[in-house]
Amino acid sequence: MTGATAAFESVSKRFYRGRRHGTLRDLLWPFSARGAGRDPFWALRDVSFSVGPGQAFGIIGPNGSGKSTVLRLLAGILRPESGRVVVRGPSGRRPRIGALIELAAGFHYELTGRENVYLQGAVLGMRRAEIAGKFDEIVEFAELATFIDTPVKHYSSGMNARLGFSIAAHLDPDVLVIDEVLAVGDDAFQRKAFARLAQAVRGEVPAIVVSHQLHRVIELCDSAMLLDHGRVAATGTAAECVRAYVGSADGPAPSEASPSPIRLTGVSEPDPAAVEPGERVRVRVRGVVADGTGEPATVGVRVRSLPREDLVFVAHSAACGVGLPGSGPFELEIDVRMNVAPGTYRVQPVVWSVRGGRELARGDATLVVVGGASAANGRVFADPKIRLLSS
Numbered sequence: 001m002t003g004a005t006a007a008f009e010s011v012s013k014r015f016y017r018g019r020r021h022g023t024l025r026d027l028l029w030p031f032s033a034r035g036a037g038r039d040p041f042w043a044l045r046d047v048s049f050s051v052g053p054g055q056a057f058g059i060i061g062p063n064g065s066g067k068s069t070v071l072r073l074l075a076g077i078l079r080p081e082s083g084r085v086v087v088r089g090p091s092g093r094r095p096r097i098g099a100l101i102e103l104a105a106g107f108h109y110e111l112t113g114r115e116n117v118y119l120q121g122a123v124l125g126m127r128r129a130e131i132a133g134k135f136d137e138i139v140e141f142a143e144l145a146t147f148i149d150t151p152v153k154h155y156s157s158g159m160n161a162r163l164g165f166s167i168a169a170h171l172d173p174d175v176l177v178i179d180e181v182l183a184v185g186d187d188a189f190q191r192k193a194f195a196r197l198a199q200a201v202r203g204e205v206p207a208i209v210v211s212h213q214l215h216r217v218i219e220l221c222d223s224a225m226l227l228d229h230g231r232v233a234a235t236g237t238a239a240e241c242v243r244a245y246v247g248s249a250d251g252p253a254p255s256e257a258s259p260s261p262i263r264l265t266g267v268s269e270p271d272p273a274a275v276e277p278g279e280r281v282r283v284r285v286r287g288v289v290a291d292g293t294g295e296p297a298t299v300g301v302r303v304r305s306l307p308r309e310d311l312v313f314v315a316h317s318a319a320c321g322v323g324l325p326g327s328g329p330f331e332l333e334i335d336v337r338m339n340v341a342p343g344t345y346r347v348q349p350v351v352w353s354v355r356g357g358r359e360l361a362r363g364d365a366t367l368v369v370v371g372g373a374s375a376a377n378g379r380v381f382a383d384p385k386i387r388l389l390s391s
Contacts, residue, residue, distance in 0.1 A: 004089050004174035006074060006206050007050035011083035013043045013069055013230075043069040044230045046083070051175075054204040058217040058224035058238050060245050065227040067210040071177050074208060075099040089174045096125055098173030100165060109153040113144055113163055116152055120167045134170045141196070142166035143189070162189060169196050176200055176207040194220070212307040214242045215344035215369055239273075239367065246306060246346045246365050262297050262324070262351045263288045264363035270347065274369040275338055277381035281368050282335045285349040291327045296354040299324065301334050303368075306344045318354055339381045342371050 017039045044066045051057040059067045072078045073085050075097055089095030106123050107116045117138055121131040139148050142162045152160060178197065198220060201207050211217055217224060217238050224241035226234040234244040268284040275281055287299060300316025315336060317324060324330055338345070349363035 004095050004206055005050065005052050005086070006088075006175050006208060007084075007086045008047050008070070008073075009084040009086065011047045011073065011080045011085060012045050013066075013073065013078065014040050014081045015043055016040050042230050044073075044080075044227075047225075047227075047230075047232055048083075049225055049235070051206040051208055053206060054201060055223070056201045056207040056209055056221040058221035058241065059208065059210045059227060060212075060214065060217060060224060060241060061227035061233070064229075066230040067227055068179055069230075070227075071099070071179050071208065071210055074175075074177050087175055095174040096171065097175050097177055098124070098168050098171045099177045100168045100179065107152050107160060107164070110151055112151055113139075113148040113155070116163070117148075117167055120164065121171075124168060124171050126171060138163075138166045138170050141170070141192070165193055169193070169200070173200075173205060176205055178207060178209045178211070180211055214245070214306045215342065215371065218242055218344060218367075218369055219371060239369075242306075242344065243365070243367050246367065260297065260351050260360035261290050261295055262299060262361065263290065264299070264349050264351060264361055265329075267347075267349045267363055267366055270366055270368045273367070274371060277342065277370055278337065278339055278383050280335055280337050281347075282333055283347055283349075283366065285332045285334060285363070286329070287332075287349075287351075287363075288329050289325055289327050295360070297324075297351050297360055298354050299332060299349065299351055301336075302348050302350050303336070304346045304348075305340070306346055309346075312340060312345060314350075316350075316352060338368065338370050339383070340370055341379055341381060344369050 047066070047070065049057060059070055061067055069078065073080055074087060087095050087097065106120050108119060111119065117135060118128065118131050122128070139145050142165070144159060144163055147155065147159065152163070155163070176197070194216060197207065201220065209217060209221055221238040223236065224238040225232055226241045226245050234241050264285065264287045266286040271282045283301065285299060285301065298316040298318035300314060302314050303312040304310060305312055315334060317332060322332070345368045346365045347368055348365040350359055351361040352358065353360055
C-alpha cells in the first residue's frame with residue numbers, strides 16, 4: 001500500500017495561441033507590455049478532484065478539452081496559473097510518479113533498446129541497480145528479447161511504444177499518470193498492458209487515466225470527470241461520465257423542416273448493462289404518437305461503437321413487423337443479441353420515416369458495455385466452435 005494521493009484544488013491553466021516558449025524571451029513575452037492580452041486561452045478553468053490509494057480516476061472529453069494538460073500539471077511538466085496541484089508520496093516523502101505520456105519521447109534513437117532501458121529508467125527516477133534487477137522482466141513484457149541490442153531507430157512505432165510502456169510500467173510508482181497508452185501495440189498487447197495497469201491499481205497505487213477507449217475507462221476507473229473546453233462538465237462514476245459524454249456527441253439534430261409525428265420521451269437503462277459477447281440486452285423505449293395525420297414513422301434503436309462512432313446496426317419496429325398506435329403513448333421493448341467485440345456501445349432511440357428512411361427525431365442515448373475475454377477477437381462475435389478431428 002503506497003499511501004500516496006493526488007489532487008487538483010481549483011486549478012486553472014492559461015496558454016497563448018501561436019507562441020512557442022523556445023527562448024527566455026518567448027517565455028517572458030506574455031508578461032511584457034507588448035504581449036499582455038495577446039490572444040490568451042484557458043486550457044483549464046477551476047478544475048478540482050482528488051485520487052487516493054487504490055483508486056483510478058478517469059478523465060474524458062473531446063480533443064482540446066484539457067485532458068493532457070491535467071496530466072502534464074500532475075507530472076510537474078507545467079505549472080498552474082492559479083490553484084494547487086498536490087501530489088504526496090507515502091509518509092509525506094517526495095512521490096515517484098509513473099508518467100505514461102508520450103511513451104518513446106525520451107528514447108535516443110542511435111542507442112540500442114538495452115541502452116535506452118537504462119537511459120529511460122534513469123530519467124524516470126530508477127537507480128541503476130533497480131533497472132538491472134528488472135531488466136529481464138521489462139524486456140520480456142515488451143516482447144523484444146530478439147531486438148533488444150538493435151538501435152531503436154530500426155524499431156517500428158509499435159515496438160517503441162511497447163518498450164516505453166514496459167519501462168514505465170515497471171517503475172513501481174507511487175502515483176500513475178496515464179495518457180492514451182491503453183491503445184498501445186496490437187490487441188493482445190493492449191490486453192496485457194491493461195491487466196498490468198489494473199494490477200497496479202489493485203496494489204493501492206492511485207491512477208489518473210486519460211483515454212478515448214471509453215470501455216477501458218469504465219472497466220478500470222472508480223470515478224471520472226468529463227472536461228469540455230477546460231471546464232468540468234460532469235463528475236461521478238465512470239459510466240455516468242461516459243454517458244454524459246456520448247449524450248453530448250449526437251451530431252447534427254434532425255431537420256425541423258420535417259417534424260416528427262412521434263415524440264420520444266425516454267429510454268431505459270440496458271438490462272443487463274454489461275454483457276459478454278453474444279449475450280442479449282433489452283431496452284425499453286417510450287414515446288407519444290401525435291394526434292392527426294402525419295408522415296408514417298417507425299421507432300427503434302441505432303447502435304454505434306465508441307469512441308469512433310462506427311454504426312453497428314439499426315433495429316426498428318416496422319422492420320420487425322410491429323405496429324405503433326395511431327395516437328397516444330406507447331412503450332417498446334427492444335431485445336438484441338450483442339454479437340460484437342468487447343467495447344462500449346451507444347444505444348440511442350430514433351424515429352425514422354417509413355417512406356424515405358430519413359431520421360425524424362432522436363432520444364437520449366444509453367450505454368452497453370461488452371467485456372470479458374472471448375474465444376476470438378474481431379469486430380463481430382461469431383460464437384466459434386472448434387473440435388479436434390484428428391491428431
